[in-house]
Amino acid sequence: MRRTPCLLPPPTPLKAPLHPTPSRHTMSSTFALSLLALATLFLVLVVRAIHLLFFHPLSSIPGPWYAAVSSLWITTHVLRLQQCKTIHALFQTYGPVVRIAPNKIAFCDLSAMKSVYSTCKFDKSDYYKSLLTNDNDHAMTTLPHAQHSIRRKAYAAHYMPSNLAKLQPEICDATGQMIDTLHNLPSNTALDTLSLFRHLALDIIVASSYGFRLGAVGKWAVEAEEGLTVAIGDFPKRGILRSAVPKWAWNLVCKIPNARLRLLCDSDKIMAEFVSTRVYEMRAKMAAAQKLPEPTPTVLVAPTPLAFLSGFCSRSSSRSPSPCPSEDSSLADDTEKSYLLPRLLAYKYNGQTMPEKDVISECMGHMVAGTDTTSISLSFFLWELTRRRDILHKLRSEIDAVMLDAKTIPDIKILNGMDYLNAFIKEGLRIYGAAPSLLERVVPGSAPSNKHFFGADGFDLLGYALPPGTIVATQAWSMHRDPAVFPSPETFLPERWLTSPTEDPVAEEARLARMASYMMPFGTGSRICGGLNLAHLTMRVILVAVLRNFEIEAAPGTDEKSMDMRDSFVMFPAAMECKLIFHPRAASL
Numbered sequence: 111m112r113r114t115p116c117l118l119p120p121p122t123p124l125k126a127p128l129h130p131t132p133s134r135h136t137m138s139s140t141f142a143l144s145l146l147a148l149a150t151l152f153l154v155l156v157v158r159a160i161h162l163l164f165f166h167p168l169s170s171i172p173g174p175w176y177a178a179v180s181s182l183w184i185t186t187h188v189l190r191l192q193q194c195k196t197i198h199a200l201f202q203t204y205g206p207v208v209r210i211a212p213n214k215i216a217f218c219d220l221s222a223m224k225s226v227y228s229t230c231k232f233d234k235s236d237y238y239k240s241l242l243t244n245d246n247d248h249a250m251t252t253l254p255h256a257q258h259s260i261r262r263k264a265y266a267a268h269y270m271p272s273n274l275a276k277l278q279p280e281i282c283d284a285t286g287q288m289i290d291t292l293h294n295l296p297s298n299t300a301l302d303t304l305s306l307f308r309h310l311a312l313d314i315i316v317a318s319s320y321g322f323r324l325g326a327v328g329k330w331a332v333e334a335e336e337g338l339t340v341a342i343g344d345f346p347k348r349g350i351l352r353s354a355v356p357k358w359a360w361n362l363v364c365k366i367p368n369a370r371l372r373l374l375c376d377s378d379k380i381m382a383e384f385v386s387t388r389v390y391e392m393r394a395k396m397a398a399a400q401k402l403p404e405p406t407p408t409v410l411v412a413p414t415p416l417a418f419l420s421g422f423c424s425r426s427s428s429r430s431p432s433p434c435p436s437e438d439s440s441l442a443d444d445t446e447k448s449y450l451l452p453r454l455l456a457y458k459y460n461g462q463t464m465p466e467k468d469v470i471s472e473c474m475g476h477m478v479a480g481t482d483t484t485s486i487s488l489s490f491f492l493w494e495l496t497r498r499r500d501i502l503h504k505l506r507s508e509i510d511a512v513m514l515d516a517k518t519i520p521d522i523k524i525l526n527g528m529d530y531l532n533a534f535i536k537e538g539l540r541i542y543g544a545a546p547s548l549l550e551r552v553v554p555g556s557a558p559s560n561k562h563f564f565g566a567d568g569f570d571l572l573g574y575a576l577p578p579g580t581i582v583a584t585q586a587w588s589m590h591r592d593p594a595v596f597p598s599p600e601t602f603l604p605e606r607w608l609t610s611p612t613e614d615p616v617a618e619e620a621r622l623a624r625m626a627s628y629m630m631p632f633g634t635g636s637r638i639c640g641g642l643n644l645a646h647l648t649m650r651v652i653l654v655a656v657l658r659n660f661e662i663e664a665a666p667g668t669d670e671k672s673m674d675m676r677d678s679f680v681m682f683p684a685a686m687e688c689k690l691i692f693h694p695r696a697a698s699l
């Protein structure tokens with residue numbers, strides 16, 4: 111029998127919905143899974159926190175519990191630019207050793223400072239890599255001690271006092287140009303000294319490194335900021351931004367068509383191009399000099415000396431002012447002096463010269479390290495003088511006595527012997543040192559030769575065992591404010607650096623030596639600032655020249671609030687500027 115075909119239409123296939131509605135069952139299982147993930151994460155964090163607080167090798171070290179469980183707390187203070195003050199407050203609450211992050215210990219103690227930085231010479235932490243120049247190391251960023259000492263040997267002799275003495279004409283010339291510029295400004299002009307001294311410090315560093323006159327102050331005077339100076343000011347900001355965002359985001363930021371942003375992104379490149387040009391010129395000069403039949407100058411000699419502007423430099427070591435050498439006469443004496451660049455180009459290690467990339471990044475490192483630090487210190491020093499006429503008066507008496515002619519800066523030997531000036535600078539560096547922050551080091555994996563600092567559990571820091579890999583650091587800010595060493599530490603008192611005629615001379619010497627041992631405005635130990643002699647000379651020259659020629663007054667708006675100190679490795683005023691007015695002294699005209 112044939113079957114009757116079914117006349118019913120075939121069933122329409124169900125259309126899949128565009129957005130399938132999850133069943134109640136699926137929804138609840140996703141929710142449960144998320145809850146489980148969150149609970150697991152929470153549990154992991156709790157277990158981790160418990161470990162860090164109670165079972166970690168650093169758990170016995172005092173400090174706030176939230177600092178021990180996460181780096182977030184200290185990072186917020188870094189971002190608030192208040193790390194120094196925050197850590198200082200911790201020392202006052204918890205004592206000389208404090209845990210400030212899960213793996214980071216800060217201390218404030220002289221013996222610990224000596225063993226970390228000088229005796230054991232711990233390597234630097236990764237933090238310094240944010241300061242690479244031209245994506246390459248320089249002395250400051252070379253972390254391992256052994257590699258660093260090779261770098262240090264390459265440049266150290268440049269900053270020896272004997273070499274700097276020969277570079278006085280360059281330093282005085284640049285300073286003289288600034289003094290002339292200030293004399294020519296309309297009266298009552300408020301100047302940002304951070305910017306002014308940044309330009310001057312750069313002129314001095316460029317002149318003493320390459321024998322090249324940059325003329326940054328001259329350009330600044332006509333309100334055309336020197337490109338290189340802007341780049342140097344931008345460089346640290348670039349470093350912070352670059353390390354805060356992923357690489358792709360940074361590349362994107364640098365594509366935004368904004369001229370100012372472009373400059374910031376290119377700051378490293380601008381500096382590298384400037385130094386590369388100097389390297390190219392110097393190589394050409396050195397090659398030309400070697401082809402001369404006779405006499406053959408050493409490679410350390412810069413073949414073309416700077417032309418000197420005016421009579422601001424004195425070459426005499428006597429107290430009577432002497433005329434500045436003329437352009438013609440300077441050549442003979444200059445054959446002895448040595449700039450930084452030819453020295454680096456000639457440096458050999460194991461028979462090899464330094465790769466050019468290293469020479470360039472080294473030179474860039476010095477420009478970055480020396481420019482803002484010098485300008486910030488000087489700005490705070492002058493700001494202090496606007497508030498302390500008593501100190502200004504004593505400084506003036508000393509300066510006026512050795513600087514009969516307002517246009518002749520005394521010789522280095524005279525500057526070195528000015529007791530009150532030097533006491534003032536020491537006190538300035540104690541309170542306003544431009545780099546007062548933590549100088550991070552890492553506890554090594556194996557004990558160095560000084561084994562007595564190491565027990566079975568690691569490095570012995572004031573009775574606490576720090577395992578290898580722990581980051582350990584102290585800060586000048588706190589070492590300089592120890593009331594047992596510096597009575598009334600917040601009071602600016604140059605006299606504390608002078609011996610009192612009414613006290614026992616032996617006790618006085620011991621007191622001065624004790625204070626000096628706590629001072630670390632330039633760091634301390636094997637990684638101490640390479641340019642500290644230049645910094646001292648520059649500060650002395652600029653201070654005597656400015657104070658001999660001008661009365662200084664704080665501009666409206668420059669006050670305790672605007673000058674409140676902020677720190678991000680280097681320190682700076684809250685307002686990011688220091689506006690002062692320079693009135694020519696009658697005796698200087």
Ligand code: HEM
Nearest residue numbers: 249250479480483484544545549632633637639640641645
């Ligand atoms: C008042 C001015 C200055 C202050 C307060 C200062 C401070 C410092 C500090 C704190 C360090 C780091 C030490 C460390 O990381 O442990 C340093 C390193 C350095 N500074 Fe200065 N500095 C000043 C001026 C200069 C100048 C004028 C130059 C050169 C032009 C310079 C060149 C260097 C170099 C090359 C290093 C790295 C040293 C090395 O590791 O071999 N600094 N400075």
